Amino acid sequence: xxxxxxxxxxxxxxxxxxxxxxxxxxxxxxxxxxxxxxxxxxxxxxxxxxxxxxxxxxxxxxxxxxxxxxxxxxxxxxxxxxxxxxxxxxxxxxxxxxxxxxxxxxxxxxxxxxxxxxxxxxxxxxxxxxxxxxxxxxxxxxxxxxxxxxxxxxxxxxxxxxxxxxxxxxxxxxxxxxxxxxxxxxxxxxxxxxxxxxxxxxxxxxxxxxxxxxxxxxxxxxxxxxxxxxxxxxxxxxxxxxxxxxxxxxxxxxxxxxxxxxxxxxxxxxxxxxxxxxxxxxxxxxxxxxxxxxxxxxxxxxxxxxxxxxxxxxxxxxxxxxxxxxxxxxxxxxxxxxxxxxxxxxxxxxxxxxxxxxxxxxxxxxxxxxxxxxxxxxxxxxxxxxxxxxxxxxxxxxxxxxxxxxxxxxxxxxxxxxxxxxxxxxxxxxxxxxxxxxxxxxxxxxxxxxxxx
Numbered sequence: 001x002x003x004x005x006x007x008x009x010x011x012x013x014x015x016x017x018x019x020x021x022x023x024x025x026x027x028x029x030x031x032x033x034x035x036x037x038x039x040x041x042x043x044x045x046x047x048x049x050x051x052x053x054x055x056x057x058x059x060x061x062x063x064x065x066x067x068x069x070x071x072x073x074x075x076x077x078x079x080x081x082x083x084x085x086x087x088x089x090x091x092x093x094x095x096x097x098x099x100x101x102x103x104x105x106x107x108x109x110x111x112x113x114x115x116x117x118x119x120x121x122x123x124x125x126x127x128x129x130x131x132x133x134x135x136x137x138x139x140x141x142x143x144x145x146x147x148x149x150x151x152x153x154x155x156x157x158x159x160x161x162x163x164x165x166x167x168x169x170x171x172x173x174x175x176x177x178x179x180x181x182x183x184x185x186x187x188x189x190x191x192x193x194x195x196x197x198x199x200x201x202x203x204x205x206x207x208x209x210x211x212x213x214x215x216x217x218x219x220x221x222x223x224x225x226x227x228x229x230x231x232x233x234x235x236x237x238x239x240x241x242x243x244x245x246x247x248x249x250x251x252x253x254x255x256x257x258x259x260x261x262x263x264x265x266x267x268x269x270x271x272x273x274x275x276x277x278x279x280x281x282x283x284x285x286x287x288x289x290x291x292x293x294x295x296x297x298x299x300x301x302x303x304x305x306x307x308x309x310x311x312x313x314x315x316x317x318x319x320x321x322x323x324x325x326x327x328x329x330x331x332x333x334x335x336x337x338x339x340x341x342x343x344x345x346x347x348x349x350x351x352x353x354x355x356x357x358x359x360x361x362x363x364x365x366x367x368x369x370x371x372x373x374x375x376x377x378x379x380x381x382x383x384x385x386x387x388x389x390x391x392x393x394x395x396x397x398x399x400x401x402x403x404x405x406x407x408x409x410x411x412x413x414x415x416x417x418x419x420x421x422x423x424x425x426x427x428x429x430x431x432x433x434x435x436x437x438x439x440x441x442x443x444x445x446x447x448x449x450x451x452x453x
Contacts, residue, residue, distance in 0.1 A: 012349035016311075020352040026137045027345025033082050034074040035129040036096045039235070040116060041071035043124075043205065044100075046231045047115050052222040056115045063108050070103055093122035119215040119224075121208045123333070127247040130341055131201035131237050134255060137348045142193065144355045145262065149189040151362050152269070153453040156182035159367060160450035163440040164281065165375045165382070172379040175443050178281075178367065179450030185269045186453040192262040199258060202240040202251040203232045209332050210243040245333035249326035256319040256347065263351055267312040270305040270358060273365070277302045280371040285364045304361030308354040315350035318343060376439040380417045381407040383437060387421060390430050414438070 008014035013024075025031055045067055047056045059067065078099070086095035097117040104110050117125070160179035165172055205228040206212050212224040229239045240247055276282050284302065322344070326337055384403040391399030406412065406420060421434045 010346070012346065012353070016349075016353045019356045020349045022140055023137060023345055023349055023352060026133050026140065027348060029083075030074075030076060030079045031133060032129055033079045033096065035132045036093065036125050037074050037078075037100065038071040038132070039125050039128040040096055040100055041067050042231050042235060043118070043120065044112060044116055046227055046234075047118060048112060050222060050227055053115075053219055056112055056118075060108075066107065067109060070100070091122070093117075093125050096125065119207055119212070119218070120205065121245060123246045124205045124207070126338075126341075128203045128205065128232070128235065128237065130252070130344070131203045131247075132235060133344065134201050134252065135236060137345070138196065138255070141259070141348060141351060141355075142196065144352055144359075145189065145193050145196075148266070148355050148359045148362070149186050149193070151359060152182050152189070153186040155362065155365075156180070156186055156450045156453055160447045162367060162369060162372065163376060163443050164372050165379055165439065172375075172382055174382055174385055175376060175439050175446075177443050177446040177450055178372070180443075180446035181272075183450045183453045185265065185272075188265045189262060190453075192258065192265055196255065196258045196262060199251065199255050200236075200238045201255070202247060203235075203237040204228075204240045204243045204247045205231060206241075206243060209245050244329070244331070246329055246337065248329075249337060252344075253323040253327050256323040259347070259351060260316045260319050260323070263312045263316050263354070266354065266358060267309055267316075270309040270312070270361075273361070274302050274305050274309075277305075277365075279375075280368055281375075283366040283368050285366060302361065304357045304364070308357035308361065311350045311354035311357065315347050315354060318350065319347040322347065373440065377414075378411065379439055380414050381410065381412040382439050383417055383434075383442060384412075386437060386442060387417075387424075387434055390426065390434060391424065394426060394430065396424070 003013075005014045005017050008017070012020060044056075045059065045064065047053050048059045050056070081102075082092075082095050082099045085098050086092050089095050089098065100116050101113050104113065104116075156179040158179065159182065160177060162178045163175050164178045164181065166174055166176045166181075204210065206224070207214055212228075215222065215224045225239075225241065232239045240251075273282065277284065322340055325340055329337060384407045388399040388403040391402075406416075418435060421431065424431065426434070
């Protein structure tokens with residue numbers, strides 16, 4: 001059966017492919033092969049530039065360009081040839097080495113043939129390639145993360161002054177504004193995005209067990225640590241000097257943990273918006289031709305936020321497992337990480353699908369200010385907090401207990417609350433301020449805070 005969006009086993013490559021298609025160039029088998037070739041070429045170029053490796057002749061300008069062009073222009077046909085070689089070698093990285101030897105055969109680069117993959121173990125190439133995939137995949141995610149965060153921040157400013165009844169423990173609480181609650185989410189997302197940005201992927205190129213054993217056997221006077229660092233840093237990574245055969249994957253775990261934290265903030269937001277929609281605080285714009293229920297024609301469901309929540313859960317499940325598993329390897333090397341690492345794109349894919357679902361959902365939201373105002377006007381008991389606070393200030397007896405008796409478990413009208421305040425022996429200014437207060441105006445500095453994101 002030909003692979004198609006209709007025949008794909010994973011919804012990432014099927015139903016949702018249009019939401020995360022740009023990740024295919026990063027996390028596919030082709031993406032991995034392309035980055036393996038880039039690493040091998042970078043290593044060969046560095047060896048050619050190292051004077052102490054005399055047998056690996058220096059590159060002229062034309063030869064350097066030819067080598068870099070091989071790395072920069074890997075085609076699907078090239079990748080297919082690598083896979084064809086792999087069917088014989090039954091070793092994916094050795095297939096890359098043989099492919100490159102084929103590629104330079106008959107060219108001016110051919111004299112360096114045996115310096116392709118020189119001194120390297122497969123993991124030198126793989127860990128670098130995986131780090132490059134994560135670097136490039138992170139860029140895609142971060143652009144999407146910033147887009148949805150900027151959207152939330154813009155809505156926070158737009159609705160900075162719109163009062164809303166808060167709900168703590170699901171019960172009416174001191175009022176806030178819609179914008180301020182959105183600003184909280186934007187600030188949280190930006191903080192976690194900063195943690196993601198802070199991480200630079202570690203990498204190693206130090207041989208079979210991390211000691212440059214083979215390298216030194218051939219060129220004992222070469223500073224292999226320095227040469228390795230040069231290649232690693234040239235690709236935007238950082239050197240891990242102390243490793244076994246594998247790079248420890250602690251950096252991958254840190255990245256996945258950071259992405260999970262960002263995802264959890266967005267998931268929290270999805271659930272809150274879902275609740276606000278169910279409470280009528282938000283309406284959803286109808287889309288012509290769209291159906292909410294196969295049997296109930298009136299329904300406009302918050303499907304985008306539900307889709308996002310489900311995909312964020314899947315993303316965190318995959319990344320959570322990988323973050324716990326990858327740092328564990330038996331002694332100097334086992335292969336349990338190899339098959340696990342092939343699923344890096346799954347976590348990224350579900351995350352990207354979720355982000356774009358949330359962004360789509362935000363585009364449908366309309367504020368229902370009448371419903372917000374109605375809820376505020378039905379809950380005058382929330383003014384028990386400022387009234388008892390002023391009573392405390394002036395030294396009145398048992399202010400909290402008196403307001404508790406008046407309001408706890410009861411609906412209190414504006415008239416009841418104002419009659420209570422009117423009867424209090426308060427200073428004139430304090431009483432006047434409380435008499436003017438309404439649930440809609442009791443929002444503190446919420447509007448100011450909303451405009452800070």
